[in-house]
Amino acid sequence: MASKPRKRLSSTQTSTIPSSSEKQNINNNSSYSDPSIAPPKWGLIFKLSLFSIPPYLYLLFYHYPIEQDIRRSILINASMSLVGFFVTVKLIPVASRYVLKRNLFGFDINKKGTPMGDIKVPESLGIVVGIVFLVVAILFQYFNFTEDSNWLVEYNAALACICFMMLLGFVDDVLDVPWRVKLLLPSIAALPLLMAYAGHTTIVIPKPLVPHIGVEVLDLGWMYKLYMGLLAVFCTNSINIHAGLNGLEVGQTVVIASAILIHNIMQIGASSDPEYKLAHAFSIYLAQPLLATSLALLSYNWYPSSVFVGDTYTYFAGMTMAVIGILGHFSETLLIFFLPQVLNFLFSLPQLSGYVPCPRHRLPRFDPETGLLTGTKDGTLVNLSLRFLGRKSEKALCIYLLGFQAIACSLCFLLRHFLAGWYK
Ligand code: UD1
Numbered sequence: 001m002a003s004k005p006r007k008r009l010s011s012t013q014t015s016t017i018p019s020s021s022e023k024q025n026i027n028n029n030s031s032y033s034d035p036s037i038a039p040p041k042w043g044l045i046f047k048l049s050l051f052s053i054p055p056y057l058y059l060l061f062y063h064y065p066i067e068q069d070i071r072r073s074i075l076i077n078a079s080m081s082l083v084g085f086f087v088t089v090k091l092i093p094v095a096s097r098y099v100l101k102r103n104l105f106g107f108d109i110n111k112k113g114t115p116m117g118d119i120k121v122p123e124s125l126g127i128v129v130g131i132v133f134l135v136v137a138i139l140f141q142y143f144n145f146t147e148d149s150n151w152l153v154e155y156n157a158a159l160a161c162i163c164f165m166m167l168l169g170f171v172d173d174v175l176d177v178p179w180r181v182k183l184l185l186p187s188i189a190a191l192p193l194l195m196a197y198a199g200h201t202t203i204v205i206p207k208p209l210v211p212h213i214g215v216e217v218l219d220l221g222w223m224y225k226l227y228m229g230l231l232a233v234f235c236t237n238s239i240n241i242h243a244g245l246n247g248l249e250v251g252q253t254v255v256i257a258s259a260i261l262i263h264n265i266m267q268i269g270a271s272s273d274p275e276y277k278l279a280h281a282f283s284i285y286l287a288q289p290l291l292a293t294s295l296a297l298l299s300y301n302w303y304p305s306s307v308f309v310g311d312t313y314t315y316f317a318g319m320t321m322a323v324i325g326i327l328g329h330f331s332e333t334l335l336i337f338f339l340p341q342v343l344n345f346l347f348s349l350p351q352l353s354g355y356v357p358c359p360r361h362r363l364p365r366f367d368p369e370t371g372l373l374t375g376t377k378d379g380t381l382v383n384l385s386l387r388f389l390g391r392k393s394e395k396a397l398c399i400y401l402l403g404f405q406a407i408a409c410s411l412c413f414l415l416r417h418f419l420a421g422w423y424k
């Protein structure tokens, strides 16, 4: 069967598309079809784990009096996630060879004009992360839920959404769906949860607004489901369009997933309501494998990227965080964790709405002489940061942006701390 060239060649790079005879040669050439990618960046993962795991264990075991049952489930889930991490690290190079064989690759646009810009970087490696995540999450049910557990239906509906989203992300990577259509894909993938959701559809009105609205709790009915759908559309697309620097797509997910974990532990520790605790424990059971498998991908995707994540990953990660926020009942907090994504979305609105022309890639300008990026007029947080901070290398800019993400998450914790009691 003749293989077709896939997407991923930016409009500025059409001249590098191999002709069909070249492609045939490429596919017949075993040295091409079996290249190996650079090894994982273990140093980065070690440093990140050193910063995050001890404080997490401290919160889980010492700081908060958490029931043995919940602790046990969290630990089982954490151990399974750890296995998931190693399996993902092992499988990414294998999958890379397969995607390259099928011409699913991209060129690193921010290295154009240097030898690294000519390397075919395997695309859509989010597929490995998604599959390992789903296996961990599905197997975990065996250890945690009883047959009559109320949670089982929604847990599986959440997994169906994540799986559906991953499929549509992969379809997008392979078929290159027009981007106005792909904005809507998450609303289709969110259907399993919207249909199965039998939880409450009420929202607690912030105390300062109660006198104006007249009730403390408002039942939104079907509008609550609409809100859930919109949240899924926002989370997935906002991760996908805050992208284009090595490590940024996965890095932002790693930071947000860590904040979600800390938030959940704090809520479980501070509450005495068993249902409330279960909702937050439920979030942890999905956030831990998301974090572990994403770290494995980051070890390859960090600057200089040896693999790209694809829309498979950005959609998968966004949908997973959306269902975590919906079923954990903390979507407002989640949206504050998403502050950089909200800003990037607002800056992007003129181009997304078609008011200002939107090119296929809205990336900064790379200067191969200096290796520095300059911000362009395209409305993204990446470009605006460059215009504000001055020219930066790709790696430095990514670290700045992830730092900003971490600051947004810390701000959210501060805000919750100071507004507690007054706001809700
Ligand atoms: C979104 C953005 C687009 C941005 C792209 C980069 C919008 C509306 N769309 O599009 O502006 O250019 O993400 O991910 O804001 N790439 C790199 N370096 C990286 C990551 C990706 O050069 O670190 C390039 C590669 O050529 C890769 C391609 O971007 O193949 C992936 O783009 P894709 O995810 O398909 O773009 P979109 O999600 O459609």
Ligand code: MG
Binding pocket: 240, 241, 243, 310, 311, 314
């Ligand atoms: Mg993308």
